[in-house]
Amino acid sequence: MGLHEMDGPGDDRRHFLKRVVLATSGVLSSALAATAGGYLFAGAGRKQGARWTTVARLDDIEPDRPLHAEYLQVVPDAWATIRRRQSVWLVRGPEPEIIAFDPHCTHLGCPYDWDSDERVFKCPCHDGVFDIEGRVLAGPPPRPLDRLEVRIEDDWLLVGSLRRTGSA
Amino acid sequence: MRKRGGGFWNERLGVGSIRSALLERPVPAEVGWLHTLGSVTLALLAVLTLTGVLLTLNYSPSTEHAYHSVRYIENEVPLGSLVRGLHHWAASFVVVAIALHLLHAFVHFAFVRPRELTWCTGVALLLIVLAFGFTGYLLPWDEKAYWATVVGTSMARQVPGAGESLLYLLRGGAEVGAAALSRFYGAHITLLPVLLALLVGVHLYLVVLHGISRDGEGRARRRRRAGANARDGSVDGRAEESRSVPFWPDVLAMDATAVFLVLALLFFIALQVGAPLEAPADPTNTEYTPRPDWYFLPLFKLLTFFPGSAESIAALGLPLLMATALLSLPWWGRSLVRSAWGRTSLLGGAGLAFTSVIALGVAGARASPRGLAPPPPAVARGRLLFDQLGCLNCHTIRGIGGIVGPDLTVVGLRRPDFGWLADHLRDPRSIVPATPMPAFPLQGESLSDLVAFLLSLGNDVRYSALAPELYRKNCSACHRLGGQGGTYGPDLGRVGRLRTVAYIHQYTEDPSSLNRDARMPAAVNLTHEQVEDVSRYVVATARGAQGGVRPERPSPDSTGGPEE
Numbered sequence: 001m002g003l004h005e006m007d008g009p010g011d012d013r014r015h016f017l018k019r020v021v022l023a024t025s026g027v028l029s030s031a032l033a034a035t036a037g038g039y040l041f042a043g044a045g046r047k048q049g050a051r052w053t054t055v056a057r058l059d060d061i062e063p064d065r066p067l068h069a070e071y072l073q074v075v076p077d078a079w080a081t082i083r084r085r086q087s088v089w090l091v092r093g094p095e096p097e098i099i100a101f102d103p104h105c106t107h108l109g110c111p112y113d114w115d116s117d118e119r120v121f122k123c124p125c126h127d128g129v130f131d132i133e134g135r136v137l138a139g140p141p142p143r144p145l146d147r148l149e150v151r152i153e154d155d156w157l158l159v160g161s162l163r164r165t166g167s168a
Numbered sequence: 169m170r171k172r173g174g175g176f177w178n179e180r181l182g183v184g185s186i187r188s189a190l191l192e193r194p195v196p197a198e199v200g201w202l203h204t205l206g207s208v209t210l211a212l213l214a215v216l217t218l219t220g221v222l223l224t225l226n227y228s229p230s231t232e233h234a235y236h237s238v239r240y241i242e243n244e245v246p247l248g249s250l251v252r253g254l255h256h257w258a259a260s261f262v263v264v265a266i267a268l269h270l271l272h273a274f275v276h277f278a279f280v281r282p283r284e285l286t287w288c289t290g291v292a293l294l295l296i297v298l299a300f301g302f303t304g305y306l307l308p309w310d311e312k313a314y315w316a317t318v319v320g321t322s323m324a325r326q327v328p329g330a331g332e333s334l335l336y337l338l339r340g341g342a343e344v345g346a347a348a349l350s351r352f353y354g355a356h357i358t359l360l361p362v363l364l365a366l367l368v369g370v371h372l373y374l375v376v377l378h379g380i381s382r383d384g385e386g387r388a389r390r391r392r393r394a395g396a397n398a399r400d401g402s403v404d405g406r407a408e409e410s411r412s413v414p415f416w417p418d419v420l421a422m423d424a425t426a427v428f429l430v431l432a433l434l435f436f437i438a439l440q441v442g443a444p445l446e447a448p449a450d451p452t453n454t455e456y457t458p459r460p461d462w463y464f465l466p467l468f469k470l471l472t473f474f475p476g477s478a479e480s481i482a483a484l485g486l487p488l489l490m491a492t493a494l495l496s497l498p499w500w501g502r503s504l505v506r507s508a509w510g511r512t513s514l515l516g517g518a519g520l521a522f523t524s525v526i527a528l529g530v531a532g533a534r535a536s537p538r539g540l541a542p543p544p545p546a547v548a549r550g551r552l553l554f555d556q557l558g559c560l561n562c563h564t565i566r567g568i569g570g571i572v573g574p575d576l577t578v579v580g581l582r583r584p585d586f587g588w589l590a591d592h593l594r595d596p597r598s599i600v601p602a603t604p605m606p607a608f609p610l611q612g613e614s615l616s617d618l619v620a621f622l623l624s625l626g627n628d629v630r631y632s633a634l635a636p637e638l639y640r641k642n643c644s645a646c647h648r649l650g651g652q653g654g655t656y657g658p659d660l661g662r663v664g665r666l667r668t669v670a671y672i673h674q675y676t677e678d679p680s681s682l683n684r685d686a687r688m689p690a691a692v693n694l695t696h697e698q699v700e701d702v703s704r705y706v707v708a709t710a711r712g713a714q715g716g717v718r719p720e721r722p723s724p725d726s727t728g729g730p731e732e
Contacts, residue, residue: 017421024428028211031435032218035247035254039222042246051604074562074572074604078226079233079240081561081570 050075052151052158053086055100059155061092066114066121066132068103071159088148088159089114089121091132100159101134102146121145134165194412195380195419203380203419204426205269211427212262213368215434216300219255220357227307229353231346234309235448236561242445253438259301261434263463266294270494274518277505278381284498286374289367291494296364298463303356305461306349314449315458317352318344326480343451447555448569462533466525469532490521550621553614562605565625573605578626578668589619626668635705638698642691643706650709657688664710672703 055071067090075084089101101121105112110125120137121130129138134145149160178184226245228237241248270290273279279287306317321344324334340347413419450456460468467487474482493500504510554560560569563576583589591598593615596605610618639649646657649664663672671682676699679686691699 014417017417020421021417021424024424028428028431031431032215035250036218036222038247039245039251040225043244051606053604054602076561079228079236079244081572083572 047161050161052160054153054156054158055088056090056157057155058098058152058157061090061098061157063092064119064132065116066091066101068114089145090157093133096150098150098152098157099133100148100150100157102148102162104146105141106136106143106145106165107139107141189376191414191416191420193376193379193415195415197411197413199380199413199419199422201422201426202268202272204423205265205272206375207423208426208430209262209265209269210368210372211431212258212265212434213364215254215258215431216262217361219251219258220361222251223255224357229307229349231309231349231449234307234349238308238310238445239558242443249442250438253442254434256443257434257437257441259304260462261430262297263294263301265430266290266297270294271518271522273381274497275515276381277501277511277514279498280502280505281498283374283378283381286371286378287498288495289371289374291491293364293367293371295491296360296367300356300360300364301461301463303352303360306344306352307356308445309349309449310446311449311456312444312446312459314344314451315456316460317348319458320460320464321348323483326483328480447551448560450565462529465532466528469528546617546620547624549613550617550619550624553618554621557608557618576622576625580623581626581668584623586619586623589622590615593618631705631708632701634698635701638694638702639705642694643702646688649706660706661710664706664708667707669700669703669707672706673700676703 051074053071053073056067056069061067068087069090070085070087073084073086075082087103089103091099091101093099103111105123105125105128107123107126107128110123112121112123112128112130114120115122119132121132121134122128123130123139123141127139128136128141130141130145131137134147136142136144144165146162146164148162151158151160175184223241226237226241226248228234238252241252243249245251273287273290302320305320306313321335321338324338325331327334338348338351339345340351467483470482470486471479501514504514559576562570562573564570565575565577569576579589588599592600592605593608593610595607596603597607608618643649643660644653646654647660648655649660651661653660667675675682675686675688676691676694677696678690679688680690694702
């Protein structure tokens with residue numbers, strides 16, 4: 001080590017200077033890390049709510065016969081706004097008046113279909129079966145069918161954001 | 169920072185010797201606060217790298233998406249505006265830091281042997297940072313970005329012989345467009361960072377290798393003599409050696425404090441002021457006055473002194489001369505440094521050059537914007553509101569914006585109805601029941617501002633003071649306008665309300681291209697600009713006289729329209 005380290009009182013000073021370096025670099029790296037961390041992670045779990053979209057005339061949804069309605073939805077996709085083809089299964093029930101099912105099986109996301117003979121929703125991929133109210137009757141699906149928010153305006157049915165169901 | 173002789177990393181990477189070379193190197197005791205400028209620059213470059221990487225994660229370098237992705241970062245991404253603000257302001261800070269660092273090295277004549285290459289890499293780093301600034305300026309794709317780049321790249325055209333090729337290299341086409349944006353982005357995030365890292369590495373290696381310069385060559389010689397004596401164990405040498413302090417922690421504490429203060433200021437400005445984002449780039453906007461970022465203002469101002477063909481001297485010659493002079497300074501300045509007279513003239517010359525650059529910059533900043541009068545304040549406020557509300561997410565103006573809603577490019581011409589527009593904004597469904605447009609609960613001035621802006625779309629035609637006279641001489645014999653003129657041709661008051669400026673322009677220059685049976689002669693005695701001027705005059709007069717009345721049918725050459 002050099003000569004400059006040899007005098008006694010200098011030790012206190014050097015100790016202080018080391019503290020200064022550690023403190024300033026600590027504060028700065030924390031500020032930058034917090035900025036980067038917030039930028040990268042704080043948006044997690046935040047959903048861009050879907051806009052309400054008119055999908056069907058109320059009179060077209062018959063009791064006991066689910067209606068497969070296709071529609072064009074305006075969806076925000078990060079900084080862009082895109083139009084996406086969507087579909088929904090609409091069921092007229094006693095309570096609530098109209099149920100809108102997301103058209104994907106809750107197992108692995110395959111599109112399912114209505115079997116009018118057996119009066120159940122059947123998923124062709126792994127033989128998942130749901131009843132007309134979306135409850136799991138057979139197969140691997142872990143929870144009932146997911147639903148979309150619905151709103152009725154005059155004679156029209158509008159659907160909104162997807163609401164995932166809890167486990168069955 | 170614990171010292172262990174045979175640690176894991178030391179054994180494998182030899183970090184012990186690197187650490188002692190970096191941290192325990194002696195530094196002249198007279199280092200002052202100005203010696204921290206190098207560390208401040210390094211810290212700012214680190215902040216720029218970090219924030220730059222973060223920005224790329226949410227940025228899209230396409231003309232369609234660039235502006236929206238930047239606005240998304242600004243408004244939607246958590247801390248996005250802080251990250252953008254830091255990147256924006258650090259870019260300015262680093263130019264100041266490098267320039268001062270260079271100036272400091274200059275007045276201490278730190279460029280002489282053996283530090284020639286340290287100086288050269290430093291000058292090259294300044295040039296690279298300016299290139300970073302130039303390429304980064306375009307990326308937000310707003311008005312400022314677009315127009316500054318149109319002007320900046322146009323300067324390349326003036327290189328004798330190779331102008332067009334250079335312009336193509338920069339733009340990738342005739343205009344500043346998609347290819348230019350990709351080129352600037354590519355240079356900004358791949359080419360320039362690699363060069364920067366390389367040069368910073370060499371520069372730092374040289375700084376450590378040669379140590380910090382003591383003032384002037386005389387002292388360096390004295391030190392060399394002292395070093396020789398020290399090896400002999402003489403008292404003189406020890407005295408010289410004792411005037412050094414170790415880099416860690418003595419000098420590093422100063423560096424760390426300076427870096428801390430500068431970055432604290434940077435955070436403060438980034439949070440308080442943020443980075444500006446103007447309206448989206450609009451290649452058809454004739455009213456925008458392009459302005460470069462502040463560090464290009466000296467060059468901006470310089471160009472006003474060189475008319476015509478001499479401009480290439482100012483645009484390229486002088487900056488090139490200055491860069492060459494700086495890069496070769498260690499060689500041509502070497503002999504000057506040896507004499508007192510030479511040193512004085514070097515400092516005087518540098519002072520003169522520095523003062524001129526600053527004066528030019530200040531003059532450039534003060535220069536009054538050229539161009540046409542700005543739009544009325546209500547329209548300007550409305551335009552800002554239009555951007556802030558995100559109307560362009562769904563609507564398009566002159567090809568920029570979303571596809572969901574109707575094109576609004578000429579909405580003021582198609583719906584010149586204040587009440588209709590105001591109602592449609594406040595409660596769209598009351599007018600178009602199935603519209604997906606959300607309601608905007610605007611009131612009072614903000615509502616009238618936004619409507620004023622919408623009404624200006626398609627109606628913001630301006631003409632020169634010469635236009636009425638041109639019209640009177642060339643058109644009024646056959647056409648009526650504002651209740652005056654001949655009746656041989658159609659009433660231009662009606663035509664001006666229904667047709668666009670472009671249509672009238674084309675019709676005037678070549679009537680048969682739009683109407684095979686036209687009896688009107690082509691306007692051969694008017695220049696292209698004069699025809700444009702008169703066409704604008706016709707449209708403006710026709711609509712001004714009939715303000716507030718809805719056209720009988722939409723203009724034929726515009727796409728889309730509000731829901732009917």
